[in-house]
Every structure is written in structure tokens, then in C-alpha cells.
Amino acid sequence: MSASLLLQYAVIGLAVAVSAAFVAKKQFPNATRRLRMACALPLVREGRPDWVRAMGRWIAPPASLIGAGACGGCDSCGSASRGP
Template identity: 50%
Template sequence: MQIPLRLQELMIALAVLVSAGVVLRKQCPGLLRRLRLGLALLLLRIGGPAWLRRLAGWLAPPAASHDRHCGGCNGCG
């Protein structure tokens, strides 16, 4: 049984996107955090339905935890 060409292209595109996401996560965590924060703020600013706000909450990066000896510059994360 042969897989249709469009399905093959979709599978390759998905693999490329996943690979690019892994590289972005490993090599540029600060950029990824800013992108996630910007997208979450954009979704919240729209004022859409509840499922859109939940999606924004899921996309938002986790809050940085501060140690009691930390000055709060967020430079270590």
C-alpha cells in the first residue's frame, strides 16, 4: 500500500517543525520564552472566549522562581 504524496509531505513538514522546535528550545531558550509570552499576551488582549484564555495560560511561560538570595534580575534563568 502506497502512502499518498500529500500525506508524505505533511509528515515531513511535521518532522521539520518538531526538529526546529527542539533546536529553538535547546539553543535559544530566552527567545522562545519571549515568543511564548508575546503570543500569550496577544491572545489575552483580544478578549476572546474562555477557551482562548485557557490556551493563552497554557502557552505562557512559567513564572521564574526567586531565591531569597536572588536580586530578582532573572539573569540566571
């Protein structure tokens, strides 16, 4: 297999992986959040090296405030910005 063909397969594989991640994040946000938490929790435990803990914090989903919005959901519905 030539190097250019290998590079082509790698680029196509990367594009498919990025596309699948984008669709999963948009279509299944709760499952994606749980998956990110499951991957990040073992990395941020005490006793891990600093670079591993930093990677775990990078993987972890952002913290959400429960009950902050009208429905306590994803904070993207815009219900708080609507007027009377």
C-alpha cells in the same frame, strides 16, 4: 498529487517543525520564552472567550521566580542541591 504523497509531505513538514522548535528551545531559551510571551499575552486579555484564554495560558511559559536560585537564572544548574 496523490494522497499518499501529500501525507508524506505533511509528516516530513511536521517532523521538521518539531525539530526546529526543539533546537530553538535548547539553543535560544530566552528568545523562545519572549516569543511565547508575545504570542500568549494578546490571548489572555480580558474580554476574550474562555477557550482563547485557556489557549493563551497553555502557550505562556511557566512562571519563574526571580532570584530564587543562586544566580536567579534558569533553575537548571543544580547549584542549590550541591553540598559544601
